[in-house]
Amino acid sequence: MANDLAIVDVAGVGLNATDTVIRLPHFPAFNSKTKVLSVERCAGGQVASAVVACRRWGLSARYVGSVGDDDAGQFQRRELDKEGVEAHWLVARGARSQFAFVLVDEPTGERTILWGRDPKLTIRPEHLDRRWVERARLLLVDGHDAPAAAQAARWARAAQIPVVADVDNLYSGVEGLLESADYVLASEEFPARLLGEADPLRALPMLARDFGCRLTAVTLGERGALAWDGARFHYAPAFLVDAVDTTGAGDIFHAGYIYGILAGWQTDRCLEFASAAAGLNCTRIGARGGISPVEEILRFAEAAHRRESAYEVGPRGHAAARKP
Ligand SMILES: Nc1ncnc2c1ncn2[C@@H]1O[C@H](COP(=O)(O)OP(=O)(O)O)[C@@H](O)[C@H]1O
Ligand SMILES: [Mg+2]
Numbered sequence: 001m002a003n004d005l006a007i008v009d010v011a012g013v014g015l016n017a018t019d020t021v022i023r024l025p026h027f028p029a030f031n032s033k034t035k036v037l038s039v040e041r042c043a044g045g046q047v048a049s050a051v052v053a054c055r056r057w058g059l060s061a062r063y064v065g066s067v068g069d070d071d072a073g074q075f076q077r078r079e080l081d082k083e084g085v086e087a088h089w090l091v092a093r094g095a096r097s098q099f100a101f102v103l104v105d106e107p108t109g110e111r112t113i114l115w116g117r118d119p120k121l122t123i124r125p126e127h128l129d130r131r132w133v134e135r136a137r138l139l140l141v142d143g144h145d146a147p148a149a150a151q152a153a154r155w156a157r158a159a160q161i162p163v164v165a166d167v168d169n170l171y172s173g174v175e176g177l178l179e180s181a182d183y184v185l186a187s188e189e190f191p192a193r194l195l196g197e198a199d200p201l202r203a204l205p206m207l208a209r210d211f212g213c214r215l216t217a218v219t220l221g222e223r224g225a226l227a228w229d230g231a232r233f234h235y236a237p238a239f240l241v242d243a244v245d246t247t248g249a250g251d252i253f254h255a256g257y258i259y260g261i262l263a264g265w266q267t268d269r270c271l272e273f274a275s276a277a278a279g280l281n282c283t284r285i286g287a288r289g290g291i292s293p294v295e296e297i298l299r300f301a302e303a304a305h306r307r308e309s310a311y312e313v314g315p316r317g318h319a320a321a322r323k324p
């Protein structure tokens with residue numbers, strides 16, 4: 001590899017997936033038949049989708065991920081090529097690329113995901129080139145291949161590059177990743193899985209203290225996003241949108257937060273932009289279907305209505321859950 005690898009704004013190491021998005025008039029009952037409204041093949045995957053959003057917003061981006069030598073792998077490669085993302089593919093011979101069947105409930109837009117990942121797709125620390133990480137202004141990782149993500153995060157930290165971690169499940173070795181992550185933006189269920197503490201008001205400070213993170217946050221779907229910065233809570237309600245498909249809301253939320261970090265914004269502004277970007281993404285089908293231009297997201301955040309707040313943050317940064 002050439003020594004003149006460009007410095008990009010965002011480097012992402014982690015998942016891509018090929019989603020078959022199946023829209024249904026209602027979530028199916030056990031042992032029933034349901035006629036589908038539409039079926040579409042969409043590119044998804046946490047890190048790949050977030051990196052694509054950053055690129056659409058004018059940032060330069062690098063992606064490192066794995067695919068099988070199948071048709072879906074070609075599809076993933078074409079999609080990132082088309083977006084102008086610098087991609088480094090680990091191609092697993094004889095493997096099926098990561099896939100998901102996404103059942104979308106038409107009335108609410110909420111998605112239920114059935115997914116699979118061939119073990120041959122595992123990214124290992126020795127697959128990574130240190131320069132992929134070091135030649136970037138920020139690193140995004142997910143927790144699926146935690147040892148590789150942790151390796152990338154340690155390299156980033158050594159080079160003083162901020163690390164954003166998108167964690168949802170307890171993959172083995174995820175603690176090692178958290179130790180080197182600056183911004184941990186987790187799913188709602190993650191703190192209970194890791195710490196046995198489901199209440200984010202207690203879990204977010206615990207997570208920050210135990211792993212030395214600069215910011216810990218959970219996204220709560222329609223109930224918004226709550227963050228702890230080591231001294232105070234921050235909360236952003238979700239925006240009121242006509243949700244068609246919530247697939248990728250979390251991915252685009254992460255992208256929005258990253259955009260804010262790189263723009264030098266304060267926490268509240270990052271959260272608001274991330275929420276608006278994620279909300280708009282829910283108005284179209286697919287994980288990347290509703291990625292909107294920056295100006296549109298800013299206008300939307302200014303003008304749109306918010307859903308009812310799930311938390312109230314006092315003037316000194318204390319937070320309390322609001323009664324539903
Ligand atoms: N139905 C919705 N309407 C408006 N915004 C939403 C909706 N679902 C998610 N969001 C926004 O996207 C963010 C991330 O969504 P969430 O559902 O928590 O992530 P995930 O995609 O991992 O399930 C939320 O914090 C919220 O701002
Ligand atoms: Mg969701």
